Amino acid sequence: MADLETFRAETHQWLDANAPASIRGVGNTLLDGNWGGRKARYPNPDMKVWLDVMAERGWTAPEWPTQYGGGGLSKDETKVLQQEMNTLRLPAPLIGFGLTMIGPTLLQYGTEEQKHEHLPGIIKGEIRWCQGYSEPGSGSDLASLKTRAILEGDHYVINGQKVWTSFANLADWMFMLVRTDPEAKKQEGITFLLVDMESPGVETRPIKLISGASPFCETFLTDVHTPAKNVIFEVNKGWTVAKSLLNHERNMIASAFGTTAGKGRTMRDWAKEHLGLDGDRVADSAIRDRMAQYEMDSRAFRLTTERARDAAKAGRPPGPESSMFKIYGTELNQRRLELLVSIAGPHALGWEGPGFEDVELTLTRDWLRSRGNTIEGGTSEIQLNIIAKRVLGLPD
């Protein structure tokens, strides 16, 4: 423990000395921040400085092994690093699917060569990744996917279409699922492949969301060539890799929303401002009750993620966390935004232009975007199926 306190002091000092002043207090979450990559734009160049100093130490990926450029920190040290970043109000230097999805998957399933080829680019924020799973005919029933890959010499040739590919237009590489054996049972003919988005034959078309933003794309693949060495794990064993990655994805989504609880303060202040006071209390008792219910559930959720971590540390077998956290974390985020919309009332109806404050316009868009949280990464219904089957042992 003394070592950890030394580490804390040194970390604090180092962060304070190296973090540019202009990035302090910039809020971010796992889904909102600096995604890096070749196409990254830096309206504030200090964000790039921040990325580079942190990447230099491997602290963009604190727990990854040092031989690939990671930080090599223990879980406890990582927690301390995070705490000290919070204390100094420093944003994450880098976010994205490289760090949260494909990286952990490569660490588990990649060959040494694959790890050395791809992990450093992720850690330095040079390569941005996207996820090519869903197809027009294959969403919840992902294993029914049809995009074909045929081995020709030492390359796979890919033909098909992916959809809802988040940020495909901004990504440098894609990890994807392809069908390599159309005769086999559906889960057994799938391979997990990596593809350079600059390969000829890859085309992306952004799709507009109800929030007005275009965070995802249709991705068309026409005779796209990718070297056979880009197969992760084994040919036709991609489903195993895919499922493991989905676990990482659900954990990421859950913790992204589990950590927004600090915004409760804004909620209280907003409620007082919009609804007025009755003595020293928010005047609307129905809203008060919803706020308390939301805050309580959110605290209970965070305690449950803590309990899961503590149990893992104590060597207890992992529970059904990822599906449960995915459902609960995403619903909490939706409830938070719906509650804020109720509190803001007509002020939450703005789309753009005069008469609305920026925070109000952002709220409207965030609320609409949040409706996708219970769909992306596997819908809530699918997570409930998983809990019923794997945890409760209920039959199909």
Place this chain on the structure above:
Amino acid sequence: MALVLTEDQELLAQTARDFVRTNSPVSRLRALRDGQDMGFSPDMWQEMAQLGWAGILIPEEYGGAGMGLADLAVVLEAVGHNLAPEPFLSTVLLGGQLLADAGSPEQKQAWLSGIATGEKILALAYQEARSRYDLNRVSTQAAAEGDAWRLSGEKIQVLDGQNADALIVSARTAGEDNDPDGITLFLLAPDTPGVAIIPQTRVDNRAAALVNLDGVKVGAESVVGAVGQGFQTLSHIVDLATVGLCAEMLGGMSQIFDDTLDYLKTREQFGVVIGSFQALKHRAAKVFMEIELCRSVVMAVANAADAGESDLALLVSLAKARCSDAFILATNEGVQMHGGIGMTDEHDAGLYMKRARAAEMTFGDAAWHRDRWARLRGY
């Protein structure tokens, strides 16, 4: 404090679960109900006390184990599994904790070791008609008569009132009906002239009684804590007792849920087990999640109570609101998923449903605790 049981607690939990499973099936509650006795079994309470459970919280100098609520919680969870009605709430969580916290040296000497051995039963009379969950709504009067006091009023649903060797009563020595100041606690023998104890029959069959106080004269030595400061003591003790109650509720909801799952896996309709129907699967998964969240919260609040953390009241409200809602959800869904058999008196599901409701309405229901949470959080 980490949110995992220590090895000692794991062991205690295992012992408690085994004991309760073997010696206290739910059928025992049914027999006690139909027997119209004390509402619990004194022999069983003796056995539980011999296992050390009655004295877990009692300081070592008074013959207890001097352990914490986190330890007692694992026992109460086991007890809650089978709805065992022994007097943990009245005697251990309320009476015992109150005397240990605020009692005079003489009062502690007189009662604490007897609680630890299971020989003494206590009852805390704090609730009145229409006081709902507000401990400051006390209209029972205590008028000064020289050094002594004269008590008049009526307390309701006093847990184990009819079984108690001593009553602790909240009464007003000053102030208006809702005033938190001016409430004083008195310790008195149930056979003091002017005390009438009338057993009540509740939906959950826990022993409870009306306590009528008709000009009851008690001496200055019967005051517990400081005159006029009873509300602070009462609030703190009820918060601590709520932690224990939540652990009991966690046990109850876990058991009815396990029973329901068993039924989903065995009952067949349309040629398949009903647990294969997605409408039921998803609802079962939701109940499961609610119970998981309750477990985290109960562990956290018990740790916080033992560590004397400053946001204890917030966590107590969180735990009680959650456990109230989840226990009711688990029992409502339990009965629904059992179909007709779940509605019968012969089946256990109804016993859990009744206990869930009674536990919800002890120490504040979910809405009351959400309102308290909001006040504590400044809105």
